Amino acid sequence: MAEALALTDVAFRWPGRAGFGLSVPGWRVAAGARLLLLGESGSGKSTLLSLICGINRPDRGRVEVDGTDLGALGSTRRDRVRAERIGVVFQQFNLLPYASPTDNICLPLRFAPERRQRAEAAGRGGARAEARRLMTALKLPEEAIDAPRAGLLSVGQQQRIAVARALIGAPPLLIADEPTSALDAGSQDAFLDLLFTQCEAAGTTLIMVSHDDRLAPRFDDAIRLEDIATIQRTGFAA
Numbered sequence: 001m002a003e004a005l006a007l008t009d010v011a012f013r014w015p016g017r018a019g020f021g022l023s024v025p026g027w028r029v030a031a032g033a034r035l036l037l038l039g040e041s042g043s044g045k046s047t048l049l050s051l052i053c054g055i056n057r058p059d060r061g062r063v064e065v066d067g068t069d070l071g072a073l074g075s076t077r078r079d080r081v082r083a084e085r086i087g088v089v090f091q092q093f094n095l096l097p098y099a100s101p102t103d104n105i106c107l108p109l110r111f112a113p114e115r116r117q118r119a120e121a122a123g124r125g126g127a128r129a130e131a132r133r134l135m136t137a138l139k140l141p142e143e144a145i146d147a148p149r150a151g152l153l154s155v156g157q158q159q160r161i162a163v164a165r166a167l168i169g170a171p172p173l174l175i176a177d178e179p180t181s182a183l184d185a186g187s188q189d190a191f192l193d194l195l196f197t198q199c200e201a202a203g204t205t206l207i208m209v210s211h212d213d214r215l216a217p218r219f220d221d222a223i224r225l226e227d228i229a230t231i232q233r234t235g236f237a238a
Helices: 047-051 075-085 101-109 114-121 127-137 155-167 185-202 213-218
Strands: 003-013 021-030 034-038 060-065 086-090 171-179 205-210 221-224 231-234
Touching: 003 047, 003 205, 021 047, 021 205, 034 213, 047 060, 047 171, 047 205, 075 086, 075 101, 075 114, 086 155, 101 114, 101 127, 101 155, 114 127, 127 155, 127 185, 155 171, 155 185, 185 205, 185 213, 205 213, 213 221
Parallel strands: 034 205, 034 221, 086 171, 171 205
Antiparallel strands: 003 021, 003 060, 021 231
16 A cells, blocks of 8 residues: 555654654554544654654654655755645644735645646646635635635634645645644534545545544544654663
């Protein structure tokens, strides 16, 4: 079975943070999976995500996204792979408040020509048409889609703009960092239904990070960070 993500013998220590390191002996995520990664605050989730996204290189081992070893690449090529192959839904959304919803969604395409081509082909009217299609599929009302600034939208609407931005151009891997933390149970279910539907339509693998194990039944699989990774707080083995 094809793999969207593979970590092998990975070890990393934050520079200047004596004693804080993370190691992952081996972890595989199949293409098309819907995986929930559970971990409490301070458990190393952010460190792991920085390695998966290629923001940081491992000190040892391999981090492969869609078959590409990120650790073997220089910073410029890692940035390109991240832009082309990974969509991210940040916990705080990280939208540009004075840009329109469509401009926010299309922003990643400025740094990813192959992803732009996929978006333009899917939209049948260019990338902006695809952005509008995604917003409609995510149940945004017309007045939100046509809003002049994303900062005018509600939190729930901004959340869906952030999802559309992560999905545009059908990246092979989508990372969602605590996207349901501010939602009640009913809103969580509705949001996950939309997210799953769009990931399946795009053929995108989903890894959602959360501290809420009540979400586990909605996913193909749920694992705890401590089951795949070890934190070294008092020393680091090279």
